[in-house]
Amino acid sequence: MKTDSSTAIVQPGGRPASTPLARAATPIDLARWMIWPAVLFTIVFFVVPLITMVLVSFWVRSGGTLVPDWTVQNYVKFFTRDYLLTALRNSIEVTLLTTALSVLLAYPLAYILAFHVPERWQKIVLVLAVLPFWTSYVVRSYSWLLVIGDNGILNKLLLDLGLVSEPLRLAYTRSATVLGFVHFFVMLLTLTIYANLIQISPSYLKAAQDLGASTIRVIWHVILPLSLPGIAVGAFLTFVITIGDYVTPQILGGNTEVLMPQAIMLQIVRTADLPMAATLSLVLMTFVMGVYLIFQRYLKMDRV
Amino acid sequence: MTNAAVELQDISKSYGSVAVLDRLSLSVRKSEYVVLLGPSGSGKTTLLSIIGGFCEPSTGRVMIDGADVTDLSPAHRPTVTVFQDYALFPHMTVRQNTAFGLSMRRVPERERTAQAEKALEIVGLAGFGDRKVHQISGGQRQRVALARAIVIKPAVLLLDEPLGALDVKIRRQMQDELRQLQRALGATFMHVTHDQEEAMSIADTILLLNKGRVEDVGPPERIYKKPASLFAAAFMGEANLLQGRISNAVNGSVSVETSVGRIPAKGAGEVGRRVHISIRPESIRTGNPPEGSGVSLGKAKLSEFVFQGTHKRCMAAIGEGAHSRLLLRLPADSDLTPDSSAMLWVPAADVTLINEDKA
Amino acid sequence: MRRLLLEVPAWMLLFAMLSFIYLPVVVLVLFSFQGGDLPVPPFDGPSLEWYRRVLANDRLISSLGNSLIVGVVSSTVATLLGFLAAYSMFRMAPRAAGLVRVLLIAPVTVANLIVGLGLLIVFNLAGLGRSLVAVGIGHVVINLPLCYAIIYSQFGDQLRNLDNAAHDLGAGDLATMSRVIAPVLIAPIVAAFCVSFTLSWDEFIIAMLLSRFDVTLPVMIFELMRAGLTPEVNAAGTIVFAISIFTAVIAALTMLLKQRRDS
Numbered sequence: 048m049k050t051d052s053s054t055a056i057v058q059p060g061g062r063p064a065s066t067p068l069a070r071a072a073t074p075i076d077l078a079r080w081m082i083w084p085a086v087l088f089t090i091v092f093f094v095v096p097l098i099t100m101v102l103v104s105f106w107v108r109s110g111g112t113l114v115p116d117w118t119v120q121n122y123v124k125f126f127t128r129d130y131l132l133t134a135l136r137n138s139i140e141v142t143l144l145t146t147a148l149s150v151l152l153a154y155p156l157a158y159i160l161a162f163h164v165p166e167r168w169q170k171i172v173l174v175l176a177v178l179p180f181w182t183s184y185v186v187r188s189y190s191w192l193l194v195i196g197d198n199g200i201l202n203k204l205l206l207d208l209g210l211v212s213e214p215l216r217l218a219y220t221r222s223a224t225v226l227g228f229v230h231f232f233v234m235l236l237t238l239t240i241y242a243n244l245i246q247i248s249p250s251y252l253k254a255a256q257d258l259g260a261s262t263i264r265v266i267w268h269v270i271l272p273l274s275l276p277g278i279a280v281g282a283f284l285t286f287v288i289t290i291g292d293y294v295t296p297q298i299l300g301g302n303t304e305v306l307m308p309q310a311i312m313l314q315i316v317r318t319a320d321l322p323m324a325a326t327l328s329l330v331l332m333t334f335v336m337g338v339y340l341i342f343q344r345y346l347k348m349d350r351v
Numbered sequence: 352m353t354n355a356a357v358e359l360q361d362i363s364k365s366y367g368s369v370a371v372l373d374r375l376s377l378s379v380r381k382s383e384y385v386v387l388l389g390p391s392g393s394g395k396t397t398l399l400s401i402i403g404g405f406c407e408p409s410t411g412r413v414m415i416d417g418a419d420v421t422d423l424s425p426a427h428r429p430t431v432t433v434f435q436d437y438a439l440f441p442h443m444t445v446r447q448n449t450a451f452g453l454s455m456r457r458v459p460e461r462e463r464t465a466q467a468e469k470a471l472e473i474v475g476l477a478g479f480g481d482r483k484v485h486q487i488s489g490g491q492r493q494r495v496a497l498a499r500a501i502v503i504k505p506a507v508l509l510l511d512e513p514l515g516a517l518d519v520k521i522r523r524q525m526q527d528e529l530r531q532l533q534r535a536l537g538a539t540f541m542h543v544t545h546d547q548e549e550a551m552s553i554a555d556t557i558l559l560l561n562k563g564r565v566e567d568v569g570p571p572e573r574i575y576k577k578p579a580s581l582f583a584a585a586f587m588g589e590a591n592l593l594q595g596r597i598s599n600a601v602n603g604s605v606s607v608e609t610s611v612g613r614i615p616a617k618g619a620g621e622v623g624r625r626v627h628i629s630i631r632p633e634s635i636r637t638g639n640p641p642e643g644s645g646v647s648l649g650k651a652k653l654s655e656f657v658f659q660g661t662h663k664r665c666m667a668a669i670g671e672g673a674h675s676r677l678l679l680r681l682p683a684d685s686d687l688t689p690d691s692s693a694m695l696w697v698p699a700a701d702v703t704l705i706n707e708d709k710a
Numbered sequence: 711m712r713r714l715l716l717e718v719p720a721w722m723l724l725f726a727m728l729s730f731i732y733l734p735v736v737v738l739v740l741f742s743f744q745g746g747d748l749p750v751p752p753f754d755g756p757s758l759e760w761y762r763r764v765l766a767n768d769r770l771i772s773s774l775g776n777s778l779i780v781g782v783v784s785s786t787v788a789t790l791l792g793f794l795a796a797y798s799m800f801r802m803a804p805r806a807a808g809l810v811r812v813l814l815i816a817p818v819t820v821a822n823l824i825v826g827l828g829l830l831i832v833f834n835l836a837g838l839g840r841s842l843v844a845v846g847i848g849h850v851v852i853n854l855p856l857c858y859a860i861i862y863s864q865f866g867d868q869l870r871n872l873d874n875a876a877h878d879l880g881a882g883d884l885a886t887m888s889r890v891i892a893p894v895l896i897a898p899i900v901a902a903f904c905v906s907f908t909l910s911w912d913e914f915i916i917a918m919l920l921s922r923f924d925v926t927l928p929v930m931i932f933e934l935m936r937a938g939l940t941p942e943v944n945a946a947g948t949i950v951f952a953i954s955i956f957t958a959v960i961a962a963l964t965m966l967l968k969q970r971r972d973s
Contacts, residue, residue: 076883077882077883077884078797078798078801078802078883078887079798079801079802080798081794081795081797081798081883081887082794082795082798082799082802082810084790084791084794084795085791085792085794085795085814085854085858086795086810086813086814088791088850088851088854089813089814089816089817089851089854090813092829092847092848092850092851093816093817093820093825093828093851094813094816095832096825096828096829096831096832097820097824097828099828099831099832099835100824100827100828100831103831103835113834113835152727155723155727156723156724156727159720159721159723159724160724163720163721163724164724172724175728176727176728176731178735178955179731179732179734179735181908181912181951181954181955181958182734182735182738182947182950182951182954183911183912183914183927183928183931183947183950183951183954184912184914184928185914185928185931185932185935186738186928186931186943186946186947186950186951187734187735187738189738189931189935189939189943189947190734190735190737190738190947191734192939193734193737193738193741193749193750193939193944194733194734194737196750196939198748198750198751199750199751200737200750200751203750203751230730230731230734233727233730233731234731287819287821288821290821291820291821291822291823291824292821292823293823293914293915294914294915294932298935308821308823311823311827312823315827315830315919321827321830321831321834324827325827325831328823328824328827331821331824332820332821332824335821339819403878404878405874405878424877425874425877425878426877426878426879426880426881426882430878431878431879432874432875432878434871434874434875436868436871438871438872438874438875439875440872440875440876440890440893440894441894442893442894442896451876451879451881451889452879452880455879455880455881455882455885456880485971499879503879503880
């Protein structure tokens with residue numbers, strides 16, 4: 048019955064320890080292999096497509112099929128066609144504007160949350176401030192259309208109040224696109240900046256005040272520098288997400304101007320020119336990579 | 352060879368350029384209660400990890416019951432470790448925790464429950480089987496950790512500072528219980544602690560570690576009374592360490608010239624070598640020594656009396672120009688007072704020669 | 711540490727910001743109950759007409775089902791792979807870990823558009839058409855890093871002790887993972903699943919690129935929008951909003967309950 052286990056106690060003469068009693072037969076070092084499903088999946092469905100994309104960017108679409116011509120034709124096209132270079136420039140401008148505005152609006156909000164709202168309410172107000180995050184991205188952009196459209200609430204209000212005589216053209220403009228972006232990122236950045244601010248030890252602030260600093264100076268000399276890393280990370284995140292987004296400029300910006308994601312989609316949907324789409328994507332990716340490399344010294348990404 | 356429950360051959364462990372253990376070898380007899388004692392940073396926990404299989408030694412072999420287990424993982428070694436924070440599985444009941452090892456050995460449920468209950472009874476937790484881990488106290492968790500370990504009847508039980516998190520009163524009680532448990536099971540216990548009082552209460556053998564090396568090995572009484580090194584003398588309790596030089600050496604006895612005068616001691620060494628003499632405070636007596644067996648230390652002026660319950664601590668200024676200071680433990684009912692003088696002597700057997708010259 | 715700024719302007723600013731944030735949501739939900747034909751003022755009495763239309767829209771309902779299936783399946787895969795990867799990394803020597811970590815996190819650094827395009831090209835070349843399966847794969851790619859990160863962040867010293875104890879008592883890796891690690895980490899695992907589901911549920915560009923006839927809900931709503939702005943879109947959007955919040959609440963409650971039980 049249990050004779051095996053009872054002989055495990057101290058034995059005279061000793062028996063080899065490596066033949067233990069009825070152990071489970073599972074191999075011990077399975078942990079090493081468990082990384083492989085995730086790694087293989089990422090390689091097959093992420094790395095391979097990326098590499099393929101690089102290769103395909105040197106192909107050409109002609110006669111309805113992809114022809115592996117191995118030419119830099121697409122890249123030449125990008126740098127010589129006005130509207131494509133403009134798309135990149137538009138993207139950069141919109142993204143920079145969005146990032147700046149989002150940070151400028153989110154910071155005070157996060158600040159008020161962290162330092163003015165009583166502690167008990169902070170989490171609840173934070174959740175409230177972030178709740179609209181959960182409307183679908185598509186739906187949210189659509190909702191802004193309703194607000195700023197010619198017949199929308201905003202114009203109706205302005206008309207009713209007599210401030211304007213005819214509806215303001217707000218929708219389908221660059222401003223609308225930026226508005227849509229900023230709305231999303233203010234929520235995101237409020238979250239991240241708030242998390243950053245509450246980590247600042249109150250003793251820093253007390254010490255500063257104790258030494259005679261006014262409120263403004265406390266903010267400028269103590270709070271701002273300490274929260275700068277958090278802002279930098281948030282701003283970078285905003286930049287990267289915005290420049291690659293298709294939905295917001297498409298819905299809110301209409302066709303007034305074309306941004307890179309829209310240019311890429313045009314290649315896919317309209318002309319089915321996958322090589323060109325690949326080229327544009329790589330240009331975009333390279334640009335983002337360049338920005339990252341320039342700024343990585345200032346960004347301390349948390350360990351994962 | 353095969354009489355050793357645990358044998359370490361030339362074990363070293365380095366992290367980068369930092370050497371935690373330095374060519375350590377030891378041998379533990381079966382059914383012994385061994386305490387690995389040392390200050391933090393001495394490598395005692397690392398040593399335990401190596402024996403348990405959680406840490407690979409940089410060099411050396413680990414033998415358990417005569418077999419080389421160096422390349423075996425913890426699951427395959429006949430050791431079980433009781434961790435410092437107990438590591439009880441929070442989502443399981445006390446009984447499920449206790450029976451875990453049996454469950455891994457495919458013991459059928461009824462038998463598992465019976466053996467788990469028996470183990471819980473042994474550690475004094477009968478009836479606690481259905482409680483959840485977060486519902487029991489620290490001391491009780493410690494017992495569950497013990498029950499979980501003993502139920503699979505390991506050859507060697509490793510305990511990593513098991514009593515560190517407990518209150519003093521419970522600690523004393525647990526020390527006794529651990530002792531009894533070890534006797535009852537007949538297994539080999541290896542117990543890590545930094546508390547030398549704990550070590551002396553429990554151990555059959557103390558392994559004193561310092562900076563990755565073994566300073567001293569032996570029964571508590573021997574290590575205390577006859578420490579092998581300066582470190583051992585200072586670590587095991589309070590000691591009066593007198594520097595001196597050997598002036599005479601013959602037939603296993605030496606004379607050592609110290610600031611307190613010439614002191615005879617058992618031991619060997621060349622004349623002229625610098626050594627230390629160790630005398631425990633409680634060994635020093637007042638008055639005149641009886642004929643032959645006592646070593647007179649001379650006249651001393653006493654001061655700084657502190658009542659400690661079982662004894663009175665005081666300092667004695669003694670020797671040339673009264674520059675040397677000795678620590679004394681006078682009996683609690685001594686009628687000596689501060690600023691009084693007394694003759695001091697110590698039994699010859701309580702003088703220990705330490706062949707070290709502190710840098 | 712309070713009262714660094716004047717009170718009143720601070721609260722006014724807070725109110726203004728919250729109004730800005732909620733404006734589109736309010737408009738969305740309000741006009742989903744629109745009586746008239748247009749999702750713009752004036753608001754004609756609450757009516758469930760558009761919800762009725764939504765529920766009667768077969769294609770829309772089926773797209774909702776598709777979103778659910780894609781969400782659940784892709785999240786399950788992402789969470790499972792992420793958990794296995796996290797445990798493996800936890801046990802792995804630091805040397806190899808750096809490179810693997812970069813690989814696993816990499817998809818986060820690339821825009822969804824590009825992830826989708828890459829898959830589109832590859833499937834195209836391989837002769838595999840677009841389908842919900844392709845969408846699911848795309849979603850696993852973008853969610854796997856997050857699931858991994860969420861679960862890995864919960865591996866600490868305490869868990870290492872439990873892992874050691876389990877092995878010490880004779881458990882193999884499989885038994886340790888299933889009997890000890892997974893139960894202890896159940897809260898972050900559920901949270902990872904919920905985050906993954908929410909992101910998949912809401913995801914547009916990959917779904918649009920890789921689906922064909924069967925589409926997911928965001929794509930469907932996009933199609934509806936292109937057809938014209940009607941309160942039907944509002945109704946659909948509000949439903950989406952409600953489901954997303956529901957999932958997010960579950961994730962939050964799970965973590966909260968776990969915290970409460972731990973203390």
